[in-house]
Amino acid sequence: MSTQQNTSSAGFGLRAVQFSRLTRRGILLGLSLPQLIVLATGVLSIVGALYAGGGILLAWTAPIWLLSAALAWTPVGGRKLIEWVPVTFRWVARTQARQTVFRRRVVKPRPAGTLALPGDAASLREWEDSETGAAMIHDPHAQTLTAIVGVSHPAFVLLDPGEQERRVATWGRVLATTCRSGRIARLQVCERTLPDGGSGLVEWWQRHGTDDGSWTSTVYRELIDRAGPAGERHATTISLALDLKAAARQVRTNGGGIKGAAAVLRQEMTTLVTALRAAELTITGWLTPAQVAVVLRSAYDPATAAILERNTDIGRTLATAGPVAVTESWDRLRSDSAHHAVLWVSEWPRSQVYPGFLAPVLLSSGIQRSFSLVCTPIRSDQAARDIRKKKTELISDAAQRQKMGQIEDASQTAEYGDVLQQEADLTAGHGVLRYSGLISVSAPSPEELDTAVAAIEQAAIQASCETRRLVGQQAQAFTVAALPLCRTV
Known part of the structure; x- marks a missing residue:
């Protein structure tokens, strides 16, 4: 079979x-x-x-x-x-x-250039690149500078198997590019569902419709106004974080400071765009400060997402994009208009799966969620040292168990086989990355949140993944799972 x-x-x-x-x-x-x-x-x-x-x-x-x-x-x-x-x-x-409660001080203004975010994300700074217009997010503690690009792509599950395999291979080359650079701290792929404000239908009606006052045109216009915001759409972004410590020499060469770091990051942005286009992914552009502000506001206040999409003149300032109030509990988070819970993908499929195995999670309808895949590239020399260390430890543990008369179980043998496979892939020229998957689920009430979390957990089981609900760190995990800022938890 x-x-x-x-x-x-x-x-x-x-x-x-x-x-x-x-x-x-x-x-x-x-x-x-x-x-x-x-x-x-x-x-x-x-x-x-x-x-x-x-x-x-x-x-x-x-x-x-x-x-x-x-x-x-x-x-x-x-x-x-x-x-x-x-x-x-x-x-x-x-x-x-009282670090689990955040309330914005409306009277007291925040320092210029900050993102008005709660918790440890309050230290993030904004830098607008003069050449590309992109918003670059500086993390002074982690020493990273991040840029975010929007991408669009055809429905992967609807492609034929041969085309799927080709796209998987080209995406692998994109990841290999980040490994060879040596200056990339992290790469984050964030796929989130948003309430559709109906702006696409409105634009189509304005271009192709005939609003002549007739009964037919009136009914059609009212249908678009009422049913348009009831839909759901998917948005995908890829965030690229530059490691300022690893790129210190190049930053000094380009003038030093944030300006020099932005010049180095532009080089990595150009390389990434070239690789994404080779993978036949459509680039919608690097996110500007106004677009980043909408993403942040929509994450903490999902009820305003459709309004912000239909009205392009409001909610475009990073200084006011953060939440008004945030309350963190042991296993959930409450923000302006929603309750949130973050799940960690603790186990990826242990058996062989095909590239579209995450379809049950990503295509779940009626649930507002964000799926973030954080990839940390490892340099080839460091990856080789880690693999040798793992091999030595596994062999030493096996010898110690044999002396004590313990039986070698299948999981330990499988782990040793994984290390050998990683060594073979590294020798063949492939890159090594560490993956972390986080799923943020949002709902208007605690009851709806529990229902949505249960549905996502069942979808993860169908995808052969194991998820665990994070506790004691929901606020920090939410900034990683729901915000495309290339952070870690």
């Missing part, structure tokens, strides 16, 4: 692909550093009790080593208890410092 399917697929030119497994190796025998610390604490308490007083002290120290064992080995929500300690501690600290 499998042979026939593979033969049939090969006849059409479409090949299945397989993702590497998420590495869960620890420092020793699969145990992470926090696990080793709490286990060492428990062992030391047992040994000390036995040497000092025997069974009586062992009973007195039982709470210590029992708690250590529970923290190290008890799983909760896909993590060990000890791994929840820093997450919970940071959440409690932020709650006590």
Whole structure:
């Protein structure tokens, strides 16, 4: 059965692909550093009790080593208890410092050039490139400069298998271009659904319609005004972040400062546009400050998205594009007109899948969501060192397990096979990237949000992916998943 399917697929030119497994190796025998610390604490308490007083002290120290064992080995929500300690501690600290609540100070103006965003995104600065007109976002803490380009493309799932395979190969060359540069910090592909304001229908009616006052034209015009905003459209952007540390020499050569960094980023933008056009993706242009402002406003206030699209004179200022109020809770976020929840794609398909495997998630209708794929390119020399390190650790762990009489399980063998495959791909000249997938789901009420999240989770299951709802960091994750600013969480 499998042979026939593979033969049939090969006849059409479409090949299945397989993702590497998420590495869960620890420092020793699969145990992470926090696990080793709490286990060492428990062992030391047992040994000390036995040497000092025997069974009586062992009973007195039982709470210590029992708690250590529970923290190290008890799983909760896909993590060990000890791994929840820093997450919970940071959440409690932020709650006590009232960092989970944001309210815009309407009377007090913000510094010029800022994006008026809450949380750690408040430090982002805007720079408008004089040559391209693009809005460049400067992150002074992460030392990156980001530009955003809008792209459009035909429906991938409607193409024939041969055309799909060709487009996948050309997209692979786009990613390989970012790896060879050595100056790219991240590449983010953001695909989001937006309420359709009906501007396309209005423009078509203005160009082709005949508004002669007749009953037919009146009904048609009223239908466009009422039914146009009820639709839904998809928008795709690609964000390119320049690593200012890696490009420090080129930045100094071009005059230094943000102006020199913008000149270097323009070079990378030209290279990316050339690669995207070779992949037959239509470039709609680099986003201007006004367009970035609309994207930010629509993310935090989805109710105004259709209004901003139909009225091109309002909501185009970055100084006022941020939210008015944001309240973060443990597993969700509340902004101006919507409730949000962010899901993390914790496992990509473990079996072989075809390139359109994400169709159930991306084509889900009636749900307002944003899907962000953050790609971090790894230089060839660094990737080679990481692969050698992984091989050494896997072989050492296998030898240690053999000495202790432990049985080698299939997951460890599969992980070693993934490392060998990555080494073979790197030797063949391919680039190595680290992928992170985040899905932001928005809804007008908490009940509708829970329904939409459940629908997305089911769609992810159909796509052979595993998703987990992030907790304790929803505000930071939302800026990564819903905003095309090329940030990390």
